[in-house]
Amino acid sequence: MIFDKKRVAFCFDGSVSTQVKYDKPDDISGKTVAGIQMLFQRLYVTGYEIIVFSARCKQLEGFKAVTHWLCQHCLIEYVTSVIPYAPECGVVVDRRCVKAVDMQEMIKEIGAKERRYEEE
Secondary structure (H helix, E strand, O other): OOOOOOEEEEEHHHHHEOOOOOOOOOOOOOOEOOOHHHHHHHHHHOOOEEEEEOHHHHOHHHHHHHHHHHHHOOOHHHEEEEEOOOOOOOEEEOOOOOOOOOHHHHHHHHHHHHHHHHHO
16 A cells, blocks of 8 residues: 555544543643654654644544644644544554654654555
């Protein structure tokens, strides 16, 4: 499958915000994951489309809360869309697959993953 643009999707809870569990979609108390702003900025500058997804966004209140949180933490400017489900794209990042790697390594891994999808 070949994608028109380089796209990376981030699960909101655990990959963008440190909050992982929630009782109410509009209750977000988590802080930013360390280094996420720099990662978003680097991806954006190198031509990636950044998508944030969260089950919270299935409800309007949750969508508003996620969007507001991204605005408060100066991340919305890098984000193309906020949606309720993981989209089909070259790379999907969630808290279960993010390892403690440095920023350069993360960029390399995302680029390598994107190239593998383009070759198929």
